Amino acid sequence: MRDITEEERQHYDRHGVVHLPGLLDEDWIGRLEAAFAEEMSADQARLNFVDFKVITPMIKASGAEFVTPGVESATGRFCISSFNWHRFPALATLFCGPPLPEIIAGLMRSNRINFYGEQLFLKEAESLHRTAFHQDVPYFNVTGDKFCTVWIPLDVVGVDNGMMGYVRGSHRWRTHAASGFVTQMPFPGSPLPKLPDIEGAEGEYDIVYYPAQPGDVIVHHANTVHGATGNSSSQDRRAYSLHYLGDDVRYREREGVTLDAGKSPSLKNGDLVDSAEFPLVWASDEGYVAPMGADPLSSDP
Numbered sequence: 001m002r003d004i005t006e007e008e009r010q011h012y013d014r015h016g017v018v019h020l021p022g023l024l025d026e027d028w029i030g031r032l033e034a035a036f037a038e039e040m041s042a043d044q045a046r047l048n049f050v051d052f053k054v055i056t057p058m059i060k061a062s063g064a065e066f067v068t069p070g071v072e073s074a075t076g077r078f079c080i081s082s083f084n085w086h087r088f089p090a091l092a093t094l095f096c097g098p099p100l101p102e103i104i105a106g107l108m109r110s111n112r113i114n115f116y117g118e119q120l121f122l123k124e125a126e127s128l129h130r131t132a133f134h135q136d137v138p139y140f141n142v143t144g145d146k147f148c149t150v151w152i153p154l155d156v157v158g159v160d161n162g163m164m165g166y167v168r169g170s171h172r173w174r175t176h177a178a179s180g181f182v183t184q185m186p187f188p189g190s191p192l193p194k195l196p197d198i199e200g201a202e203g204e205y206d207i208v209y210y211p212a213q214p215g216d217v218i219v220h221h222a223n224t225v226h227g228a229t230g231n232s233s234s235q236d237r238r239a240y241s242l243h244y245l246g247d248d249v250r251y252r253e254r255e256g257v258t259l260d261a262g263k264s265p266s267l268k269n270g271d272l273v274d275s276a277e278f279p280l281v282w283a284s285d286e287g288y289v290a291p292m293g294a295d296p297l298s299s300d301p
């Protein structure tokens with residue numbers, strides 16, 4: 001495991017994204033792989049789990065079009081499992097313990113780090129779905145500048161199997177409406193504007209795609225516009241995204257789009273985000289802090 005450099009920190013500030021090659025060691029990645037397998041073999045009806053094949057009829061009934069043409073006949077699944085870390089002690093240990101929270105504190109120049117939650121992304125072989133360009137902010141019940149997403153691949157990733165792309169500098173854009181991940185159509189009820197058609201005009205934007213491999217992480221500011229290519233290869237592409245909050249982040253419930261798992265019964269709009277749902281995990285004066293409200297960690301998947 002290594003520290004980040006000043007150059008990497010400045011790159012994040014300037015572009016809203018930084019690729020950190022070789023940050024995590026084999027042991028950490030091996031434990032995350034085991035946790036991924038455990039989550040995928042759990043009873044998905046008890047998780048916040050979406051398989052886009054299953055919800056395709058619903059997406060089509062809403063009038064939305066997929067950003068990837070011809071995807072309905074693709075054989076593989078694209079699945080997202082969100083905010084289930086408290087059901088899997090292995091995930092809690094990896095995401096709330098060393099080394100990521102302290103590294104992220106350094107990157108965002110924050111004295112404290114709270115954990116908002118994680119998402120598992122599985123693009124099975126020949127799943128084809130592009131991840132539509134989007135910003136993360138509108139999906140989350142928080143607001144603030146020190147808010148980032150850490151994307152961790154568990155497979156070698158290139159252009160044909162779900163490579164992540166980022167619009168450089170878009171962390172300073174205004175925030176646009178959340179969409180359904182595989183379509184550009186905004187969720188109904190969002191007061192925010194629709195993102196432009198970036199998939200249809202990639203050449204007009206300053207987009208950087210990063211090939212990546214296990215051990216690398218890519219950190220983006222939560223307002224940075226990003227998406228991913230489809231998986232036309234014969235290998236699955238597995239990844240986790242982690243969402244960390246720094247010391248300027250405040251609670252703000254948004255209309256319509258967020259999962260119940262991203263809400264707090266104890267926080268009011270404007271409160272600093274620190275609660276059992278979004279626990280403090282690292283502080284400059286205390287080091288690593290076991291998540292508050294540890295009880296939910298013991299519940300079964």
Ligand SMILES: O=C(O)CCC(=O)C(=O)O
Nearest residue numbers: 121131149151228239241
């Ligand atoms: O892995 C993907 O395809 C998308 C990931 C993503 O959108 C995110 O981490 O916010």
